[in-house]
Amino acid sequence: MFALSVYATQALHGVVSGMLLFLVASGLTLVFGMMGILNIAHAGFYMLGAYLAYTTVHVTGDFWLSLLVAPILVGALGALIERWLLRRIHAFGHAYELLLTFGLFFMIGEGVRWIWGSNPLQVPIPSGLTGSIPLLGSQYPVYRLFILGVSAVICAGLAVALLRTRIGIVIRSAVSDAEMVGALGINTPLVSLGVFTAGSALAAVAGVIAAPFVQADPSMGAVILTDLFVVIVIGGFGSLLGALLASLMIGELQSFGILWFPEFALVFQFLLMALVLIVRPQGLFGEKG
């Protein structure tokens, strides 16, 4: 039906969008593991990252500066939300935390429309990363390879930080049993605040590098939100490795779904998610049911 190189290119597309998805999902899944909160506003942080990239490029003309500006601003916003909003309502139970982050997501979406308008905004690909190179028997856009490279570096950085540093040990223990870690004299609220902030900043980084690729669009939050839900469920709540595998699966599923069944690409991922929730509710790598 198609030439082999089409499959290879499509598979690479899947890896690229999967890795991008993982950048957003990693913060979400760590926060869920530690605090039990599925932070819906996380998708809004990603969108804010893209819009801040647009503004930074528009004002300064420097794309690389936005990789600094967006994570700092969005990280600060995340810290404020965790410290002043989420912590206050912790006692009401998870349903209200979910509702609060949903309300914040809604406000971010409307705030974006308010400030930047409803039309998609084009962020130019930074010079030096435009064009394509020959790869796998066809021409491949350089910028996609850049996305792949950045995500892989951040992914490796996360792995080193979590597996090889003291703070990584603390975070991993807090994911498995926050109460016990607190009893051992570690300031878990502070660790939660840090993880929430870092996760928000990471979502903003993903938003920045996604901006030239997908355009800054007020609906991009809602689009990635549904993908994120699917990733978190399939990978297992709170499991980073699961989130990585699930992100790549969704990336490939979308990539080949569009190739073979363009009409039903969306249906597949929800079917997959429903299937996983029914057969293995804790996800591929999740621990508790």
Place this chain on the structure above:
Amino acid sequence: MSLRARGLALAALAVLLALPWVLDTIRLRLAIEVLYFGLFAVSFNLLFGYAGLLSFGHAATFGVGGYAVGLALKHVDGLPLPVALGLGALAGAVVGAVIGFFCVRLRGTYFALLTLAFSQFLYAVALKWRSVTRGDDGLTVAVPDVTLPALGVLRTGQPAHFYWLALAVVLISLWTAWRFTRTPLGNAVLLMRENDERAAFLGYNVVGTKLIVFTVAATLAAVAGGLFASFQRLISPTSLDLPIGTEVVFMAVLGGTQSFLGPFLGAAVYILLQDWLSRTTERWPFLLGLLFVLMVLYAHTGITGLFAPGGVVRRLRYGRRAEAEGAS
């Protein structure tokens, strides 16, 4: 019911029946929206408030009810509207039972996400199965007039007549839901919300009971969706989508999930507020979102919660005595 409560209920009924003579057409249309969204919000709260199950996909059966009514009226010649609404309810019950079968085993966030997955799945089906649903153009619903014995003909094209029809359907549905919460099964649901492990240990069939509640809520949502489709004369995939599924959450939280009619009040306040804000400012969705966040932060028991024993209003009026009564 005490004599006083009966008197109040009769007076309320008289006021509701008389509304078409008091309100102009625009306000009457808002009143009709309040009726079906109110029923939708109450049905949502059977899950959230009573069973403690937060569904993000309650729009699924709302939309299914709408599509069932639309398709039934389109393909069966001379089908009376009440029968079509009944078929819509039946479709909601069947789809609700199937979705519920998979969902009620899960709790908390897992339940919320799986219900969302099902509603998104149905949304995608409605969007793509063009030959049946006509895709995102939506399905035009041809609504016949209703002939009532002895009372004459209800012209469904007239807002006043449609209002009476919707009022009758909604009141019957609400009464059914209210009776349902008063049954022993309805009480067992409260026990399961507080502690379903203990309920199972006491010999209750937790999964079966939750499935019944889910199916009842789905059926009532489908009735609301059927009214929505017949009133708008159009049903489109947006009726199954996340915004409707989350609007209903907002309505219920706004009104108060601790009381039976709280969500209905919430739907009324939400629709009137939306109508007023959207005429006042272009930024109304932002303000509604802000209001929602403030509600969750400072008044998560909703409007009815403010007036309940132990609520802010009583504390302000009666001081600490009311607070102590509320605690007892």
